Amino acid sequence: MITSPTNSQNARKVMIRLENLTKRFPGQKHNAVDDLTLDIYEGEIVVLVGPSGCGKTTTMKTINRIIEPTSGRIILDGDDVTSADPDQLRRRIGYVIQQVGLFPHMTIGENVATVPKLLGWDSKRVSARVDELLEMVNMAPAEYRDRYPKQLSGGQRQRVGVARALGADPDVMLMDEPFGAIDPITRDRLQNEFLRLQSEVRKTIVFVTHDIDEAIKMGDRIVILQEASRVAQYDTPERILTAPANEFVADFIGKGASLKRLNLSHVSDIDLTQWPTVRTNADHTEVRNMLRGSAFGAVLVLDDGGRPSRWVGAEDLDGASGRPLSELGLEPGVTVRPTDTLSDALNELVAAPYGVAIVTGSNGAYQGIVDINQINGAIRSMRSTAAQANSGSAYGAGVATAGGQP
Structure with missing residues (x-):
């Protein structure tokens, strides 16, 4: 009881x-x-x-x-x-x-x-x-x-x-x-x-x-x-x-338990990483220059409303002279919102192009991305918190149980 x-x-x-x-x-x-x-x-x-x-x-x-x-x-x-x-x-x-x-x-x-x-x-x-x-x-x-x-x-x-x-x-x-x-x-x-x-x-x-x-x-x-x-x-x-x-x-x-704890944190709890972005009216030269020497494999193309439109890599530009960016590359895939959990973000980034989850606001506009390094960092932080909470007790100190006994 x-x-x-x-x-x-x-x-x-x-x-x-x-x-x-x-x-x-x-x-x-x-x-x-x-x-x-x-x-x-x-x-x-x-x-x-x-x-x-x-x-x-x-x-x-x-x-x-x-x-x-x-x-x-x-x-x-x-x-x-x-x-x-x-x-x-x-x-x-x-x-x-x-x-x-x-x-x-x-x-x-x-x-x-x-x-x-x-x-x-x-x-x-x-x-x-x-x-x-x-x-x-x-x-x-x-x-x-x-x-x-x-x-x-x-x-x-x-x-x-x-x-x-x-x-x-x-x-x-x-x-x-x-x-x-x-x-x-x-x-x-x-x-x-x-x-x-x-x-x-x-x-x-x-x-x-x-x-x-x-x-x-x-x-x-x-x-x-x-x-x-x-x-x-x-x-x-x-x-x-x-x-x-x-x-x-x-x-x-x-x-x-570490993965389960990802359901306790939300995308809004972490600082988002930024990915190179261009608008749909950017020319191919601008995209090539942005990718040259970059650690990123593609740019994220945003439409006039700032919403994710396409992933476009350097290889997508080969032989595509004159074609708009909105017709090249890959679709952005499912996006996540700041209110979604880090578990939701992990589910999306595992299968997403370029291994990141795109974060959008309520109007669908791009805000940033979540990558696996951020997920790992969140898990390490949770483990550290758990270690402090459990210090000195196999099952945690002061936790109520059946019968009202600590």
């Missing part, structure tokens, strides 16, 4: 408190959730993660009482909702599931409007809220409002699921493996988009996943659960990676 994260949060408001929460299903000898006490603070994403069958989804579903607890109390924003009307409770809490669960016979707009309509909002207010939310999840209302779920891709349906959960502007959201059924590329993009959205709306979110990498990327704090939702460690991702509380946590994290 554990009541709060390791580091002091006395100044923070507790949005969700689970007190001695227990759940035993009929016919079972053991509790699915066993005497769990947990504080979740306002505006944070708290990720429940653990091996299959540990009770993480059961714990989450007791918060909005889709699953009724056998005993214990659920406190939501200071109110004891353990015996409140469950329908009214659920209208206060947004809920996103893996398979989205959109109503197939209803349009996207009607799906997003579900909870506001149940709350009796007038039609003008509902319509404005639907458009606001679709814009928020980057789906133009005029294009998507009147479509049906079957006309959308999996990633688009997941966005609509998030918009619907935000329908009545709830303070709390529950997310049950929301990105688990989506292909890896789309999942990464949705994760990044959701983190951007969370930076704006600052909801209190309980997020369930079985993937420790996703937990590290998404969580402000992580609860690593053992059997029956017993807490092995409740802490920040950085502390869990650098100071695991016990052998169970260390084993659950697995190897490659």
